[in-house]
Amino acid sequence: MQSPPPTPTNENRVTETREQAELAHAKMNEKLVPTFKGTLQEQNVNVNSTEIPITIYTPVDVNKAKLVIFFHGGGFTVCSRKTHQTIVNMLADATKTIWISVEYRRGPEHKFPIWWEDACEVTRHILENKESYGYNIFDTFLFNPLMSKFAFLGVNSSAKVGLAGDSAGATLSASICHTLKNIDFQVQLA
Template identity: 30%
Template structure:
């Protein structure tokens, strides 16, 4: 990381997320609410969970539907605590346009109001129902792809892992964008990128520890494989996987290590590291941000290669 950039970022000290998360949510809601009101073809639906609560999903058809039968099930980032489908509205709209796919964005429950595994349960239930009803909507199950960034990438990997373990449905493809896979955010982290980039960045190791504290009932749960997928006893039988990491991201090495473990378990894995990139670029503007555009190009390559 260039020293000047690091100094500029270091000068901004975000408050403790444990205390700030509600204010953050309010700020984001205020900033994005006008964009969501635009009638751009999207529509909301509600999925009823087994316990009776409703899970909102937002569906984005591609501009030119044609013969598109590909569906991207999208789980947003935000440390399991902040952000929602409104915050990622533009990203999902652009993703549908640029890939020519339907995108289904999941508004899963957030911590700390809903601790682990509530958010994962929502993501899993929506995905299970998508697979169960695929034929009804003319979608081949192979063309249902899980995708998420950061905590959303973590949830995508966890949904695939749980689906394998429960034998309820089989995920064929997943796209993990700078995912949290190990949740080793301490100063003694075995991952070099966490030690090198965990300070002086907008996403710090301290902030990630705050997210994890809010997400989990007890810190010992970080070793649960559905919290830290890399810690699963076996990674055999998991989907064909695309992993995209950012060079200056604290999460870079654990994302890439997850890819290596998948590969060593016999998985089909493609991993790309975007040079000079920082955590969070995918949540900006897919049409204009250079690193986001590069990521979408990689995603389109992966989709064409595996269709």
């Protein structure tokens, strides 16, 4: 069976569309929230010898027993962590939760399923190493002293890890929830 012919792409057109999206989001972001009330940290996660950039948003008065991994939209082609920065700022501030925004590789330079593989592997890495991203399951006891009596039993009904995204990012979030096995998602958002 032969592969279908490659989809014709116009590299200049893709670059131009991405630049327009960046400018449009920058104008919109200026009007929403000027600055994040917390700390931002840029890091990379190594996925199959490729560095995938992430941004970690840790708001003031954060509940470290909650963490959300966010995937931006843009049809798997346009948009980025930067275009969605203000919305993630607002969500992190409003929820007092650690948010991690992921920059997966996009088309047309990269073909399916690369963005899905990036998202799965970055999620797996973050969940296996969540304490290094600020997550602390016992932080919930600081917010709810009544929960402390269950600490020795290993019970923590307030600890949460979630996935979120918009548009293409929501598709990735939902897909990851169904794909990754043996990982305890306590909350699944899409």
